[in-house]
Amino acid sequence: MKSLKHPNVIHFINAWINRQKDEVIFIAEIVTGGSLKKYFVEIFRRILKFFVFFSYLKKIRSPRLKVIKGWCREILQGIEYLHSHDPPIIHRDIKCDNIFINSNSGEIRIGDLGLSTCMSTSYADSVLGTPEFMAPEMYEESYGPSVDVYSFGMCVLEMATLQTPYKECMNPAQVYKKVINGKKPACLDLIANEDVKAFILECLKDQSERATASELLQHK
Numbered sequence: 001m002k003s004l005k006h007p008n009v010i011h012f013i014n015a016w017i018n019r020q021k022d023e024v025i026f027i028a029e030i031v032t033g034g035s036l037k038k039y040f041v042e043i044f045r046r047i048l049k050f051f052v053f054f055s056y057l058k059k060i061r062s063p064r065l066k067v068i069k070g071w072c073r074e075i076l077q078g079i080e081y082l083h084s085h086d087p088p089i090i091h092r093d094i095k096c097d098n099i100f101i102n103s104n105s106g107e108i109r110i111g112d113l114g115l116s117t118c119m120s121t122s123y124a125d126s127v128l129g130t131p132e133f134m135a136p137e138m139y140e141e142s143y144g145p146s147v148d149v150y151s152f153g154m155c156v157l158e159m160a161t162l163q164t165p166y167k168e169c170m171n172p173a174q175v176y177k178k179v180i181n182g183k184k185p186a187c188l189d190l191i192a193n194e195d196v197k198a199f200i201l202e203c204l205k206d207q208s209e210r211a212t213a214s215e216l217l218q219h220k
Contacts, residue, residue: 008078033103037096153203
């Protein structure tokens with residue numbers, strides 16, 4: 001983690017083991033805005049309040065979409081950087097709770113690399129992550145870097161709808177059943193913008209057809 005140097009990946013400074021207390025201590029940069037999930041709920045609440053005040057509710061889609069586009073670009077740049085290593089680094093738990101924003105500069109940082117792994121073989125082989133954001137192949141314990149793209153797609157869905165994917169499910173087992181059967185989250189139907197929906201679906205394709213982070217950065 002100390003070797004990772006990218007403006008969209010949280011900066012890890014140092015770490016050591018305190019053997020007396022049997023704990024690992026690490027230092028990372030302070031990201032003042034907190035997680036993206038916490039931040040976008042607040043910023044979109046303010047946008048809504050502003051446009052209600054001026055009676056311009058119909059225009060809310062434009063500034064919100066512009067904000068989401070900027071965040072998507074930075075997240076993809078961070079994912080592209082991780083995947084560009086040899087061997088590639090797979091984050092394995094991309095979600096809005098693990099993406100942070102610097103409230104002073106507005107820069108995005110991908111953080112919480114505790115589940116990340118270097119893909120030293122053709123496919124990684126362990127089931128880790130957050131069920132709602134996990135690609136179906138992760139449950140089969142045979143996957144590659146494209147699982148991060150799938151998770152990114154779920155992040156975009158959450159940003160666009162302000163709902164956690166598979167919110168309709170009561171437990172992880174129900175999420176698992178829907179994911180392996182290729183059933184998309186119900187909140188996908190809330191998106192009226194067909195271009196946004198198509199972009200998300202591009203991320204959720206079968207792993208053999210799924211776009212890379214580099215390809216998504218070139219998406220119209």
